[in-house]
Amino acid sequence: MRWLSLRVTGAFLNSITILLGGLFGLARWPLSARTQDFFRRALGAAAVFSGLRLVWLGVNGTFSSCLKQIFITLLAVTLGSWTGRLLQLQKISNRLGHHASRLIAAAGSAASRPGDGFIACTILFCAAPLGWLGAVTDGLSGNFYLLAVKAVMDGLATASFVKILGWPTALAAFPVYAFLGALTLSSQVWARPLLDSHGLTDAVSVTGGFVACVLALVIFEVRKVELANFLPALAFAPLLTWWFR
Numbered sequence: 001m002r003w004l005s006l007r008v009t010g011a012f013l014n015s016i017t018i019l020l021g022g023l024f025g026l027a028r029w030p031l032s033a034r035t036q037d038f039f040r041r042a043l044g045a046a047a048v049f050s051g052l053r054l055v056w057l058g059v060n061g062t063f064s065s066c067l068k069q070i071f072i073t074l075l076a077v078t079l080g081s082w083t084g085r086l087l088q089l090q091k092i093s094n095r096l097g098h099h100a101s102r103l104i105a106a107a108g109s110a111a112s113r114p115g116d117g118f119i120a121c122t123i124l125f126c127a128a129p130l131g132w133l134g135a136v137t138d139g140l141s142g143n144f145y146l147l148a149v150k151a152v153m154d155g156l157a158t159a160s161f162v163k164i165l166g167w168p169t170a171l172a173a174f175p176v177y178a179f180l181g182a183l184t185l186s187s188q189v190w191a192r193p194l195l196d197s198h199g200l201t202d203a204v205s206v207t208g209g210f211v212a213c214v215l216a217l218v219i220f221e222v223r224k225v226e227l228a229n230f231l232p233a234l235a236f237a238p239l240l241t242w243w244f245r
Helices: 009-026 033-058 063-087 089-105 116-127 129-141 145-165 167-197 201-219 233-243
Strands: none
Touching: 009 116, 009 129, 009 145, 009 167, 033 129, 033 145, 033 201, 063 089, 063 201, 063 233, 089 116, 089 145, 116 129, 116 145, 116 167, 129 145, 129 167, 129 201, 145 167, 167 201, 201 233
16 A cells, blocks of 8 residues: 555656657747747756755754754765765766767767667666756655756757657657656655654755755856766765764
């Protein structure tokens, strides 16, 4: 009966938006530069709102307790970034992105295959650090807003790719749903009960909120951020919270 209460809202939104983006692209409805700039600004604002909302909901207690939680979060983000660099997470993400880019660049050439667009978009959409971050926060707190931001980004990308690579591009929605859905369910079924039993779930949510705010710097083109390197912070947050008790 417990499985009936599980939700993968964010993964579902992401997959549906990819399909809608594919239909939009096949209809050949162009987006003006002004419209694209509007979406970019709106997505940046949505990322900041989603991140701050996670922080607001996760930080609680007395003033000194809130300061302690924020300090632990900043420490987790710092240690997570260092660990990500040691593990070269961003380089791995970049390699996957470059492979997908080569498949896209080869579209229309004699060496291209019919499924190249599908493979390229599956890699891009599944390897995106925002997807991992959004799926974990969705599974732990039920907050799917980060995946909703990613959904719009992927839908817009699909609308462009489908014009170049054809309709199979939109079929990436299905492996994206399977991958993000599995990550969300894993967080719900295994991670959340353990974290809830020790009161550590909020620590992960707050850290995810801070990382989401960092994402806004990328969307607004303020600076380049190696977002994948911050993912280990989600593991450091509960460990440090438990340690400093």
